Structures are given as C-alpha cells and as structure tokens.
Amino acid sequence: MQLVRNINIQAFFNIERKDKMKSKYRLNGDVVLGIILTIFGIIVLYPFYNALLVSLVPQHVYVKTPFMFFPKEISFDSYKFVFSNDALMGGVKVTVIVLIFGVLYNMLLTALTAYAMTKAIPGKKFIMYCIIFTMYFGGGLIPFYLLIKDLGLMNNIAAMILPTGFNAVYMIIIKSFFEDLPIELEESAKIDGANDLVVLFKIILPLSLPILATFSLYYSVERWNEWWNGMLFIRSIDKQPLQLVLRTIVQDASEFIDQASASQASNEVTIFADGIKMASIIATMMPVMCLFPFLQKYFVKGLTVGAVKS
Amino acid sequence: MSMKLRKIVALVLVVSMFSTFFVGCTEKQSDEKKTNVDIGGKSEEGKDNEASNTFDKKFKYTINMLNADTVKNELYDYYAEKFNIEFEIIPVTWGDWREKTRLWISSGDMPDIMYWDLKNYNLGEFRRWSEQGAFKEIPEFGSKYPNLQKIRDKQKSDDYFKVDDKYYTWLAFQGGAEGEKYSNVSNQSFYYRKDWAEKLGMAKDEYTWDEMTELARAFVEKDPSENGQGKTHGLGMIGWGWPIGLVEIIDKNVNRYYLKGGKYVWGAEQTEALEAIKRTKKLYDENIIWQDQIVAKNSDAENQYLAGQLGMYYTNPGVGEVSRIRNEMVKAHPGIDREKAFAPLYLKNPDDKMWAIQGVDYWSATVFNSKLSDEKLERILTAWDWIATDEGYEFATKGLKGVHWDMEGDKVKYLTDEPLKGTNIYNMVRLTGAYELENPLFTEEDRQIVKDVAERRQQDDDLYLKEVDYDLYFFNAENYDKYGALYPEIKDKVVNILASPEDAEQQWNEFIKASKPKVDLVIKELNDGLLK
Numbered sequence: 001m002q003l004v005r006n007i008n009i010q011a012f013f014n015i016e017r018k019d020k021m022k023s024k025y026r027l028n029g030d031v032v033l034g035i036i037l038t039i040f041g042i043i044v045l046y047p048f049y050n051a052l053l054v055s056l057v058p059q060h061v062y063v064k065t066p067f068m069f070f071p072k073e074i075s076f077d078s079y080k081f082v083f084s085n086d087a088l089m090g091g092v093k094v095t096v097i098v099l100i101f102g103v104l105y106n107m108l109l110t111a112l113t114a115y116a117m118t119k120a121i122p123g124k125k126f127i128m129y130c131i132i133f134t135m136y137f138g139g140g141l142i143p144f145y146l147l148i149k150d151l152g153l154m155n156n157i158a159a160m161i162l163p164t165g166f167n168a169v170y171m172i173i174i175k176s177f178f179e180d181l182p183i184e185l186e187e188s189a190k191i192d193g194a195n196d197l198v199v200l201f202k203i204i205l206p207l208s209l210p211i212l213a214t215f216s217l218y219y220s221v222e223r224w225n226e227w228w229n230g231m232l233f234i235r236s237i238d239k240q241p242l243q244l245v246l247r248t249i250v251q252d253a254s255e256f257i258d259q260a261s262a263s264q265a266s267n268e269v270t271i272f273a274d275g276i277k278m279a280s281i282i283a284t285m286m287p288v289m290c291l292f293p294f295l296q297k298y299f300v301k302g303l304t305v306g307a308v309k310s
Numbered sequence: 311m312s313m314k315l316r317k318i319v320a321l322v323l324v325v326s327m328f329s330t331f332f333v334g335c336t337e338k339q340s341d342e343k344k345t346n347v348d349i350g351g352k353s354e355e356g357k358d359n360e361a362s363n364t365f366d367k368k369f370k371y372t373i374n375m376l377n378a379d380t381v382k383n384e385l386y387d388y389y390a391e392k393f394n395i396e397f398e399i400i401p402v403t404w405g406d407w408r409e410k411t412r413l414w415i416s417s418g419d420m421p422d423i424m425y426w427d428l429k430n431y432n433l434g435e436f437r438r439w440s441e442q443g444a445f446k447e448i449p450e451f452g453s454k455y456p457n458l459q460k461i462r463d464k465q466k467s468d469d470y471f472k473v474d475d476k477y478y479t480w481l482a483f484q485g486g487a488e489g490e491k492y493s494n495v496s497n498q499s500f501y502y503r504k505d506w507a508e509k510l511g512m513a514k515d516e517y518t519w520d521e522m523t524e525l526a527r528a529f530v531e532k533d534p535s536e537n538g539q540g541k542t543h544g545l546g547m548i549g550w551g552w553p554i555g556l557v558e559i560i561d562k563n564v565n566r567y568y569l570k571g572g573k574y575v576w577g578a579e580q581t582e583a584l585e586a587i588k589r590t591k592k593l594y595d596e597n598i599i600w601q602d603q604i605v606a607k608n609s610d611a612e613n614q615y616l617a618g619q620l621g622m623y624y625t626n627p628g629v630g631e632v633s634r635i636r637n638e639m640v641k642a643h644p645g646i647d648r649e650k651a652f653a654p655l656y657l658k659n660p661d662d663k664m665w666a667i668q669g670v671d672y673w674s675a676t677v678f679n680s681k682l683s684d685e686k687l688e689r690i691l692t693a694w695d696w697i698a699t700d701e702g703y704e705f706a707t708k709g710l711k712g713v714h715w716d717m718e719g720d721k722v723k724y725l726t727d728e729p730l731k732g733t734n735i736y737n738m739v740r741l742t743g744a745y746e747l748e749n750p751l752f753t754e755e756d757r758q759i760v761k762d763v764a765e766r767r768q769q770d771d772d773l774y775l776k777e778v779d780y781d782l783y784f785f786n787a788e789n790y791d792k793y794g795a796l797y798p799e800i801k802d803k804v805v806n807i808l809a810s811p812e813d814a815e816q817q818w819n820e821f822i823k824a825s826k827p828k829v830d831l832v833i834k835e836l837n838d839g840l841l842k
Contacts, residue, residue, distance in 0.1 A: 060642035063617040087379065145417045232413070235400045237379045251405040272638075273609075 055079065055279035059272035066274075078279035081271045088249075088280065091242035094157060094230075098241060099223040102161045106219045107212065110166040114175040115200045135168045148233055159233035160226050160241060167222075170215045177211045178204055214298045224288060242284060249280045365394035369686050372421035373735070374400040374414075376407065380732035388710055389736075393693040397735070415444050420679045423690065425738060428479065428675035431794075433471070434786050436677075440473040446678040446687060448477040455691050457698035461740055467672045470784035480694075481672035484741040495767045495775070496667045497760060498555065498626040500545075501635075504653035505646070506534040506621055516656040516664075519560075522622075526598045529621030537619055543600035545593070546611030547624040552603060553590060553804050554797075555624055559657070559665045560586035562776035566795045567836055569779075574836040576829045578800055584818050587804055589660065594808045604809050615652075616642050622655060629746035633756045649755050654763050663774035666767040670778055676738050697739040706736035707745035724750055787835040793828045 053068050058075040065072075082088055117128060138144070144163075153159040181204060189199050205212065227243035234240055292299075375381060378401035390396055400421055402410055407427055412435075414420045428436055439445060451459035461483045462468055471479050485493045500522075507513040510532055512525050526544030528534075533542045547555055557564050563577030564586055577583055593599045600620060603611060614620040616638050627635065632652065639651040659665050678687060696702045708715045708722065709730050716723050728751070733742060747757050767773065803821045807814045 059616075059638065063613045063638075063642055064619075066613060141413065142416050145413060145419070149417070149419055231406055231410075235398075237401050240401075247405060248403045251403060 051278045052282055054274055055282050057275070059275065062272065062274060077271050078275035079283070081276055082279045082283050087237060087240070087245050088242070088283070090238050091240055091245035094160075094239055095224060095226065095242040097157060098160045098226055099220055102164070102223040102226075103216055103219045105161055106164070106166055106223075107216055110171050110174055110215065111200070111205060111208075111212070113166060114171050114178055115196075115204060117171070117175045118178045119196070131168050131171065145232060154233055155235040155239065156233075157239055160229045163229060164222075167219075170218065174208070174211055174215065177208060181207055210298075217295055217298050221288065246280050246284050250277055365689070367685075368394045368396060369689050370396045370398060371423050371686065371690065372398045372400060373423040374402045374407075374410070374421050374425050375734055376402060376404070376425075377732070377734055378402070381735050383732050384713060385705070385709060385730065385732065386735070388705075389693070392696075393689060395689060395693060415439055418444075420444070420677075422679050422682050422686065423738075424677050424679070426479075426675050426677055428471075428481075428677075430670075430783050431791070433784060434791060436471065436479065437473050437786075440476075440478040443680055444677075445478040446680045446682050448480060448678070448687075448691075450477075451691075451695075455695040455698075457695045457702075458691065458739075461698055465671055466780050467670055467784070470780065471675075479675045479677045480738075481675050482738055482741050483671060484669075484673045485671045494669045494671050495764065496626060496669050497628065497763050498551065498624070498667055499763050500622050500624050500655040500657055501627070501652050502622040502655040503529070503534075503651060505650040508650070509534045516658060518658050518662060519660040522655065522657050523593065523598060526593075526622055527596070530597055535618050541619055543614060543620045544598040545622040545624075546600040546603055546606070546614055546620045548611060548626070549606060549608030551624050551626070552606070552611075553808065554801055556593075556599075557583075557586045557590050557804060558667075558776065559659050560589055562665065562667075562774065565797050565800050567782060567833070572841070574782075574833055574840070576795065576833060578796070578825075579822050579829070584815060587807060587818060588814050590804070591808050591814050599808075604805050618643055627760070629749065629752045629757050629760050632760060633752050636756065649759075654759050656763075656766055658772070659774055661774070663772050664766065664769070665774040665776070667776045668778050670780070670783060673741055674738070694739045697736050702736075703740075703742065703745075706733055706739075707742045707749070722750065727751070781840050782836070785836065785839060787832075787839055789828070789831040790835050793832055795832075796825055796829065799825065 050067060053071050054062055054066070055078050056074050056076070057068075057071045058073055058077070061068075061071065061073050113131075117124065121127075139147075148154065148159055148163065151162075153162065185203055185207075186199050189203050194202065225243055226241050227247055230239075230241040230244045231247075234244070378399045381397070381399055386397075402425075411424060411426050414424065451462060453459075458480075464485055465481060465483050467481055468477070471477070471481065502525075504513055506529060507525060510525075510528050512521075512528060514521065517525065529542055530544045533539065535542060547553070554565050561577070561580075561582040563580065564583045566577050567574045568577055569575075570580075590599075594601075594604075600606075600611060600614060611620060611623055612625070612635070615623040616635070625631070636648050636652050639646055640648050643651070656664070678690075697706060704711075707730070708724075709726075711717075712725075714724065714726050714730065716725060736742070746752065747761055749757070767775075799821075803818070807817050810817065
C-alpha cells in the first residue's frame with residue numbers, strides 16, 4: 001500500500017515536473033512567438049505610423065529624418081491645407097452620396113436576386129450560370145464605356161452607382177443563408193395571404209439582419225474606395241470621388257499644391273508635397289480605420305456565415 | 311402573386327418601356343437641334359461664315375486639360391469673350407492622361423479638342439487613327455493664320471506627323487529662346503554647395519572631371535557641414551536621370567543608335583560605353599556617389615540635398631525649380647547663403663568637353679475631333695493664331711495689362727505677387743516656359759543662373775552636345791518599335807554593375823552578347839530604312 005502510495009506520489013511529482021517543463025517550454029515558446037509577432041506587427045504598422053508623422057512635421061524636419069520614431073516638431077499645416085481644400089472636401093461629399101445610395105441599391109438588388117434564386121423560377125439554373133459567368137468574364141472596357149455613354153450617364157454621379165448592381169459572391173452567400181431559414185415560416189405567412197414581396201420584406205429580411213449588416217459593410221468599403229468609374233466617366237472636377245482626388249494627390253502632390261494654392265485662401269501655410277500626400281492618405285483612411293475595430297467581427301462573420309448549408 | 315397585382319406590374323412595365331422610347335426620341339431631337347445651333351444650317355453657309363468672322367455666334371468646345379481647375383480665371387474670361395468661345399474642360403491627370411485619350415479615340419467619344427501626350431513611341435498609333443478618320447484634318451495655314459505658320463516654319467517635328475501629306479495634329483512648339491544657337495538645349499546639370507566648396511578652398515568657375523571627383527570626395531571625407539562621419543554624401547541624382555544621365559556625360563551614345571562610318575551602330579556596344587560605365591562604377595566604389603542612390607526614389611536625392619547631407623545634385627531645373635529649391639534650403643537651414651546653397655556646377659567631361667543634351671522641339675500635341683465643324687475649327691485656329699502673336703504671348707505669360715502688369719517707363723511692373731495660373735490652355739499653341747527667364751516675379755539671381763547654364767551651352771568651342779537625330783527619333787519599324795535602343799535594359803544593367811562586386815567588363819560583355827540578336831534586327835531596319 002505504502003509502495004503504491006509512493007509510486008503514486010512519485011508519479012504525481014513526475015507529472016507535475018513534466019507539466020512544469022511543458023509550461024516552461026510553452027512559456028518560452030510564447031515569448032519567442034510574442035517577439036516574432038511584435039516585430040511583424042512593427043513592420044506592418046510602422047509605415048502607417050511614419051505616414052502619420054510625415055503628415056505632422058514641417059518640411060525641414062522631414063528632409064533631415066524621413067524615417068522617424070518621434071517628431072522633433074509638430075505642424076498641422078498639411079492638415080489645414082487638406083481640410084480647407086475644395087477638391088478634397090468636394091470628393092468627400094461625392095463619396096458619401098455614392099456610398100449611401102450605392103449601398104442601398106446594392107443591398108436591394110442583392111436581396112431581391114438572392115430571394116428569387118431560392119425559388120423554383122423558370123430558367124433558374126441558366127440565370128445562375130449567367131450570374132456566375134460575370135464573375136469570370138467582363139464585357140471589355142470600350143463596350144462598357146459605350147454602354148454608360150449610351151445610357152446618358154456620362155459625367156453623372158449615377159455612373160459610379162448604377163453599373164455595379166450586386167456582387168455575385170455576396171448574392172450567393174445571402175441566397176444560401178435564405179435557404180437555411182425554416183421553410184415553415186414562409187409557408188405560414190403564405191397561408192395568411194402574404195405574397196412573395198411581403199414574405200421577403202416582412203419575414204425573411206428581418207430574420208437576416210446579421211448577414212445583411214455584414215454585406216452592407218462590405219459594400220460600404222467598396223463604395224468608399226470607388227475611383228475607377230469616376231476616372232472613366234466623370235468629366236467635372238466637382239463630381240470626382242474622394243479616392244480619385246487622393247489618387248491625383250499621391251501621383252503628383254507638388255502639382256496639386258500648385259493648383260490648389262491658386263484658389264485657396266491658406267497661401268501662407270508652409271506645406272510640402274510628401275506632407276500633403278500623407279495627410280490626405282491619413283484623412284481618407286481615418287473613417288474606415290476608426291470604424292474597423294468595432295465592425296471587425298462582422299467582417300469575419302461575413303467570411304463564414306451562409307457559406308455552409310445546415 | 312394575385313392576378314390584379316400581375317396586371318398592375320405589367321401595366322407599369324409597358325408604360326415605362328414606352329416612356330423610355332419617347333425619352334430616347336426626344337433626346338435625339340434635342341441633339342439634332344443642338345447640332346444645328348453649333349454648326350449652323352448648311353443652306354445658310356455663307357451667312358454663317360460671315361457670322362463666324364465677326365464672332366457673332368458663340369461656339370462651345372469640349373477640351374481635356376491637365377490642371378483643369380486653374381483654367382477658368384480672369385485670363386480665361388478675357389480669351390473666351392474676345393473670340394466668343396467657351397470651353398467645357400475635362401480634367402486629366404498625369405496618371406490617366408494616356409489611358410483616357412486612348413479610350414476616347416477608341417470609343418469615338420473624343421473631346422472636340424484633345425490634348426495628347428503624343429510622342430515618338432505612339433506615333434504609329436497616331437498614324438493609324440489618322441488614316442481611319444478619327445481626327446479632323448488641319449488646313450494649310452498660309453496667309454489665313456500667319457502667326458501659326460511662322461511657328462510651323464521653325465518646327466522640325468511637324469513634318470514627321472504628316473499622314474498622306476496632310477496635317478492632323480498641332481505640336482506645341484518648345485524651341486529655344488530667340489537668338490540661341492542650339493534649339494532646345496536642356497538645362498540638365500549638376501548643382502552644388504558652393505558654400506561648402508569655398509569653405510574647403512575648392513571653389514572654381516568650372517570643374518574638370520577629376521576636379522569634380524576630388525571636390526565630391528572632399529565633401530564626404532572632410533564633412534564641411536559637420537553632419538558627422540559618414541553622413542555627408544558626395545553626389546546624387548534625380549531619380550529619372552539616374553544612372554544614365556551620369557554615364558552619358560562621358561559617352562553620349564551609351565543608350566542610343568547613332569551614325570558611325572556611314573552606318574547606324576548601337577552605342578552600348580562600342581568601347582566608349584564600357585569605359586564610361588567603368589568610370590561611373592569607380593565613383594560609386596569610392597563612395598563618391600551617394601550609396602543609397604541605387605535604390606532611391608525620384609526625389610530622395612533632392613531630400614538629401616535639402617537636408618544638407620549631399621554636396622552635388624543632378625537635376626533639370628527651370629527658374630521656378632531653382633527658386634523653390636533655394637527657398638527650401640533657406641527654410642531648412644536658416645542663415646544659409648541662398649545663392650551659394652544651390653549653385654550651378656559647370657562640369658567638363660573626362661575629354662575636357664562641356665556636355666549638353668538637346669531635346670525635340672515640341673512637347674505635347676493637340677488633335678481635333680473629326681466631327682468638329684469647319685466653322686468651329688476656324689474659330690479656334692483664329693484664337694490660336696492670336697496667341698501666337700507677340701500680344702498673345704504677352705497675354706499668356708504676363709496676363710492682362712492693367713490687371714496683372716503694367717508698364718512703368720520702359721519696364722514691366724507686376725501688379726500681383728503670384729505667377730499666373732491656368733496658362734496650360736494657351737501653352738497648347740506654344741510653350742511659354744522660356745518666359746521664366748524674364749519673369750520679374752522670380753529674383754534676378756535665380757533667373758540669371760538658368761540663363762548662365764543655357765548660355766554656357768551655346769559656346770561650341772568645347773561643346774559635347776547630344777543632338778537630336780530627328781529621322782531616328784521618329785523612325786517606325788517593327789523591331790525598332792518593340793526594342794528601341796534597349797534603354798530600360800541598359801539602365802538596369804548599369805545599376806546592377808554599379809552595385810555588384812564582380813568585374814564590370816565581364817558583366818557588360820555578357821549583356822551585350824545576350825542583347826545582340828534583338829539589336830541586330832533593329833540595326834538592319836535602321837540601315838535599310840534611313841540610309842537608302
């Protein structure tokens with residue numbers, strides 16, 4: 001008995017020692033991993049941090065230390081310039097309009113199409129193939145340009161909203177989500193006299209709010225980043241979206257400063273090309289960067305939700 | 311869906327289809343009306359011509375433009391009113407200019423007046439579009455537009471853009487200033503810290519290659535600005551000039567074909583090219599060239615210069631650039647001598663020759679939409695002909711008399727502090743950059759050094775000029791269009807050689823050998839095509 005107890009105690013201490021060793025190794029491993037990830041994090045984050053600093057320092061500090069950890073002197077001239085610039089502020093207005101109407105339009109079309117594709121409609125398979133076809137093949141730039149021109153959308157903000165009806169992938173995921181909802185809910189509504197539109201708007205959509213919120217976010221980010229259609233179809237400076245204005249700044253900030261200072265009251269501020277470039281980038285990224293931590297879970301959810309059928 | 315709802319939906323669809331149809335018809339009608347307003351009724355052609363001569367009828371043009379939002383100002387109002395015209399300006403940027411112009415032509419949606427970055431490499435494209443009728447023919451100017459004709463007479467490039475002996479484009483002339491011996495010789499040059507050179511007792515009016523090398527070495531080793539050991543660099547270049555700008559001071563033919571013994575040869579293949587590369591490598595190996603130059607972005611060397619860590623900087627500044635860099639030097643280093651902080655370094659190459667580079671005599675081009683009416687073309691050419699007069703040049707450079715400038719005795723007095731903005735629309739006729747040399751809004755000293763650099767390159771007793779061979783520049787052939795003189799490859803290879811510890815000669819010879827099959831095809835095309 002004593003022997004057994006001794007063996008048990010010995011075994012217990014052996015296990016404890018092994019656990020201690022394991023946890024020691026685990027601790028060491030965690031430390032190493034932590035260091036590696038910290039270095040990786042710094043490598044990833046430093047360019048953003050440096051961009052922020054470049055936007056905050058005067059030129060004479062920047063030319064001496066283009067890469068810095070702490071600014072020797074702070075100046076908000078670049079931001080004053082950016083926020084008082086008509087082109088950039090005009091770009092914000094246009095982008096907000098594109099975002100609001102674009103996301104509403106996208107979500108309406110996506111939900112309507114997804115719901116229709118859950119039904120046994122004639123030619124359903126063919127329609128689905130047609131939708132999937134658009135994921136792999138486009139009509140080409142010139143036919144697209146001619147189409148927009150013939151629709152009378154040249155130099156119209158609608159040219160940045162209407163051409164992208166919905167994203168085929170998002171539609172398919174939402175369709176799968178709709179298919180997972182209990183069919184009984186729909187059947188009981190129909191017994192009560194509801195038609196398809198009533199079922200969709202009063203039963204299906206209220207039950208699908210999480211996935212709708214997720215894809216609204218996806219569409220919002222896409223709309224916020226819109227510049228291509230703007231570049232192709234917008235012919236007036238006051239209708240250019242924010243990202244197109246930003247592109248102009250990033251490509252040739254000196255030219256932009258030169259142009260802008262002709263019409264801007266703040267001529268006396270001491271601004272420089274790289275400072276303006278970075279201040280514009282930070283100002284443009286800020287809304288998305290501020291919102292992202294709060295909305296991150298929806299982005300992650302969007303990658304999985306509705307993708308697997310139960 | 312109930313039968314009633316289906317009927318309502320069907321009715322709505324039918325009504326919307328009909329309304330779309332009628333909207334389409336209405337738009338077409340209004341388009342036709344608009345066209346009649348623009349070009350005038352054909353039956354009343356004579357009457358319209360009379361009207362256009364007195365500018366009674368207003369014409370509106372669509373036109374694409376860089377820096378579009380600066381164009382509409384007091385100058386524009388004057389110009390538009392004078393000729394009773396109006397421009398709807400479509401903005402383009404450096405990033406999308408080429409892409410947009412190509413798309414517009416391909417889709418038949420060109421602006422009435424299309425400003426185009428037309429160079430030798432898209433000359434073939436221009437010719438094809440012209441043959442297909444995309445552009446309106448520009449009539450012979452003759453006595454109708456005498457001032458435009460005078461510019462055309464001076465221009466060499468114009469003839470290379472003729473298609474079936476007709477003109478379809480107008481090139482913005484950028485010939486040298488009046489009285490210059492060599493047209494359009496570039497201001498590409500080294501600028502340096504003359505204050506440092508004086509401190510080291512090495513300041514001179516002109517430097518030989520060896521003297522320049524010693525000066526740069528002294529900057530690095532003696533650290534005249536006391537930045538600390540290893541923080542002062544000798545020589546750096548603007549990104550687009552690196553490294554060929556340096557190599558071609560020694561051998562101007564390194565990146566082109568040229569005539570030698572009555573035949574075209576590839577410069578890179580000649581022994582002079584290898585010698586030039588070896589000399590450049592020596593500068594890099596001896597730490598005279600800023601070591602990070604091989605990975606630097608376009609303006610990194612300038613930032614080093616502004617930071618007071620670089621002694622010599624190669625760039626191509628006009629007066630505005632000189633003024634900007636000097637002002638920024640003063641801002642970054644309070645108390646510095648403004649003129650000596652950025653002074654031209656007159657450098658002779660190892661053969662004791664003053665090197666210089668000549669550019670082509672135009673920059674950018676304009677084409678007209680083939681649908682543009684004769685009357686509208688006539689009106690814009692009349693407006694352009696005025697810009698080509700002395701009065702028009704004064705307007706495009708100084709602005710409006712009484713508003714922007716006035717005469718004080720026999721001198722021009724400026725009434726505003728800022729240089730004119732939005733002059734691009736007038737630069738389409740001829741470039742006005744040379745006016746910087748006279749513009750009193752820049753300091754006398756800043757204008758003078760640009761003049762000095764230009765004038766030094768007009769003295770041909772010791773000039774090593776890389777002149778433009780127009781026939782070669784505008785030559786078109788399958789392999790020449792595809793490979794050219796292999797400039798990007800030469801540039802990359804030279805950078806590799808500078809950075810590599812291996813033998814320069816061996817690396818260069820291997821590159822030449824590998825490139826020969828392509829180059830031989832081009833040389834055959836050149837000799838067959840240009841030496842007939």
